[in-house]
Amino acid sequence: MQRVAKFYKVSWEQFQEGWLDTFGQPAEQAVYDALKLPVRATAGSAGYDFFSPLTFSLAPGETIKIPTGVRAEISEGWVLQCYPRSGLGFKFRLQLNNTVGIIDSDYFYSDNEGHIFAKITNDSKEGKTLTVEAGQGFMQGIFMPFGITADDDVTAVRNGGFGSTTK
Numbered sequence: 001m002q003r004v005a006k007f008y009k010v011s012w013e014q015f016q017e018g019w020l021d022t023f024g025q026p027a028e029q030a031v032y033d034a035l036k037l038p039v040r041a042t043a044g045s046a047g048y049d050f051f052s053p054l055t056f057s058l059a060p061g062e063t064i065k066i067p068t069g070v071r072a073e074i075s076e077g078w079v080l081q082c083y084p085r086s087g088l089g090f091k092f093r094l095q096l097n098n099t100v101g102i103i104d105s106d107y108f109y110s111d112n113e114g115h116i117f118a119k120i121t122n123d124s125k126e127g128k129t130l131t132v133e134a135g136q137g138f139m140q141g142i143f144m145p146f147g148i149t150a151d152d153d154v155t156a157v158r159n160g161g162f163g164s165t166t167k
Contacts, residue, residue, distance in 0.1 A: 018067035047140030058122035
């Protein structure tokens with residue numbers, strides 16, 4: 001297997017900015033200190049589990065945006081694709097609001113340090129409330145290679161997250 005990426009925490013300042021934007025109040029230092037970087041559960045796992053920085057519950061139809069505190073330095077020619085953890089998707093129809101999160105290699109260098117956020121919805125049709133404890137895995141990321149067209153001549157440089165590549 002190729003080693004194509006490395007996970008890091010974003011800075012305290014960047015985490016605080018993302019937390020404030022999401023929850024409207026400052027994060028406690030202990031939340032930042034307890035952040036866990038994504039890991040694979042077994043040697044055969046494709047996905048790296050992302051862990052929640054907070055305990056939350058979602059009733060059917062409810063949504064939450066989660067600042068993970070994580071960034072990924074990814075080799076050129078690779079992308080990180082993010083999905084709900086399989087068990088949560090199966091049991092609760094947990095959905096990422098953008099269906100699949102795409103983290104490009106150049107996102108690492110954005111002004112927000114490439115801070116990865118996840119916006120998720122409990123789409124349960126059976127009335128099940130989802131509870132995720134702080135430190136529990138809720139999303140998984142898989143590194144995938146990608147190609148470009150033979151006539152591609154893009155030289156633009158990213159600075160930002162959602163919508164930044166169409167400005």
